[in-house]
Amino acid sequence: MNIEAKKAAAKQLLTKHYGINIEEIPNRRERSKWTKENKFGFFLGIIEHGQDFLVTELYNLLQKNNFKKKEKDVIEKMYDFHIKVFKQHNGTGSSCHTPSASASVSRKSSAEDLNYIPEESEKTLDHSDFKKAVKKRDDVCLFCWSQIQCQGAHIVAQKDDSFPYNEPTLFQRTGLKQKHQVQNGLLLCAVCHGEFDALKRYVDFVDDKLVVKVVNETNDITSDKYKDWKETVEDLEVIRIAREKRWTHIDKRKAVEINGEMALYFVQNDPTKLPNRNALEFHKTACLIWRMAGGAEPDEEYCSDDDDLVPVDTAALKRRFKLQDSDETINLVAIN
Numbered sequence: 001m002n003i004e005a006k007k008a009a010a011k012q013l014l015t016k017h018y019g020i021n022i023e024e025i026p027n028r029r030e031r032s033k034w035t036k037e038n039k040f041g042f043f044l045g046i047i048e049h050g051q052d053f054l055v056t057e058l059y060n061l062l063q064k065n066n067f068k069k070k071e072k073d074v075i076e077k078m079y080d081f082h083i084k085v086f087k088q089h090n091g092t093g094s095s096c097h098t099p100s101a102s103a104s105v106s107r108k109s110s111a112e113d114l115n116y117i118p119e120e121s122e123k124t125l126d127h128s129d130f131k132k133a134v135k136k137r138d139d140v141c142l143f144c145w146s147q148i149q150c151q152g153a154h155i156v157a158q159k160d161d162s163f164p165y166n167e168p169t170l171f172q173r174t175g176l177k178q179k180h181q182v183q184n185g186l187l188l189c190a191v192c193h194g195e196f197d198a199l200k201r202y203v204d205f206v207d208d209k210l211v212v213k214v215v216n217e218t219n220d221i222t223s224d225k226y227k228d229w230k231e232t233v234e235d236l237e238v239i240r241i242a243r244e245k246r247w248t249h250i251d252k253r254k255a256v257e258i259n260g261e262m263a264l265y266f267v268q269n270d271p272t273k274l275p276n277r278n279a280l281e282f283h284k285t286a287c288l289i290w291r292m293a294g295g296a297e298p299d300e301e302y303c304s305d306d307d308d309l310v311p312v313d314t315a316a317l318k319r320r321f322k323l324q325d326s327d328e329t330i331n332l333v334a335i336n
Contacts, residue, residue, distance in 0.1 A: 003052045006059045010047050013062035014040065025217055026294035031079070038294050039075065045289030046078055053167070054078055077164040085158045085170050086199060086286045087297070127152070130180040137274075138187035139250060139267045143201070143212060144236065145243045149190040155279040156184055157197060174278040183276040199295065202287040203280045210274075212264060213284075215291045237262060 001009070015021060018040040026037035034042075046054050061067050061074065131152035140147050156170055159179060163169055171177075176184050186203075188196055195201045201214045218225045240255035240262055247253050253265045266274060289295075 003055060006055055007047050010055060010059040010062060011044065013059070014043055014047070017062060017067060025219065025291065028217070028294045028296040030296055031075075034293070039071065042075065042078075042289065042293035042295070045292035046082070048292070049285050049288045050078070050082060051167075053165075054081065080164045081167075082282075082289055083199070083286050083295070085156055086283055087157060087197065125178065125180040127180060130154075130182070130185055133182035134185040134187040137182060137266060137268050140187070140247065141189040141192055142186055142264050142266070143192040143196075144189060145240055145247060145253075146189040146192075150187055151190060151193050153186045153188040153193045153196055154179060154184055155186065155275060155283055170279075170282060174276050174282065176276055176279060182273060184279060186275060198297065199283075199287045199290040202284040203275065204284055205277065205281075210264075210280075215287055217291070 018036050020037065020040050023041075023044060024037075026035065026041050029035070029038055031038075043058060046058060058074070061070055067074075134152045135150065141150055156174065156176065156179065159171065178184075186196070192201070195214075199215070201212060204211050204213050216229070220226060237256060244253060244255040251265050251267055254263060257263045
């Protein structure tokens with residue numbers, strides 16, 4: 001049986017197991033409070049977007065008629081494989097802050113040199129190096145063009161040393177050497193950083209161009225969520241137009257392209273210095289699976305990567321700069 005046939009069969013078995021016949025996005029809930037709709041959506045996400053070997057595992061388990069006993073363990077393993085490494089904090093009580101290197105960092109091989117890619121240990125670079133590197137490359141928040149509370153956001157947020165499957169780790173699959181190199185980063189403001197880490201936004205590739213997509217929580221265009229999204233997209237356009245004049249001296253950016261989409265720019269466009277495409281692809285997969293599950297984390301899930309910043313009230317900032325989830329496409333192009 002080929003993988004497409006397994007996907008179709010797994011969907012049928014999953015529908016029978018949960019007694020759900022429609023593919024709707026369930027209400028957002030913490031993982032500990034998931035209903036059968038959330039679990040059904042999570043596994044549908046795995047079938048549609050996950051690795052083929054996970055689809056095969058799920059298909060085999062559903063065939064054995066003892067899936068209910070293994071359900072919790074399977075969710076944990078598949079969560080750890082596709083989602084965990086992109087989360088700053090997983091309710092374990094550990095800090096989401098990246099520890100500074102215990103040894104002094106060599107400025108000779110600092111991340112401020114964007115050509116430098118570390119070959120050795122995590123001690124080679126620390127978080128301050130990482131932040132300086134993405135700041136030098138991006139200059140302002142890549143999503144909203146703000147310079148307020150900008151942070152170095154990791155694409156892959158955690159090292160995946162304890163791995164649930166006999167598969168290469170995410171770092172091995174991406175080709176990244178370590179967490180703090182510039183290719184694993186984006187410069188984002190506190191609000192956009194929170195949305196990115198919460199798997200509510202991702203960077204995609206369309207016609208070989210980087211585009212930012214914001215996850216849509218509803219397929220119902222008559223819903224209040226959809227109406228709110230339309231309003232907030234308009235708000236974002238206004239914000240960008242207001243900020244456009246500040247950055248014309250840097251890269252001649254325009255708030256709205258000819259096609260009506262909102263462009264994002266890298267100040268430096270050397271492909272070897274831009275975000276790692278493989279890491280962005282895996283982050284996209286996590287976002288799509290998490291969307292179908294109605295995934296959510298406790299309010300304290302997000303905390304700043306930056307030890308030198310005063311903690312911000314992200315809820316208050318979101319009220320000032322409201323960005324709703326959508327599937328709107330935003331071009332992200334490198335400008336000379």
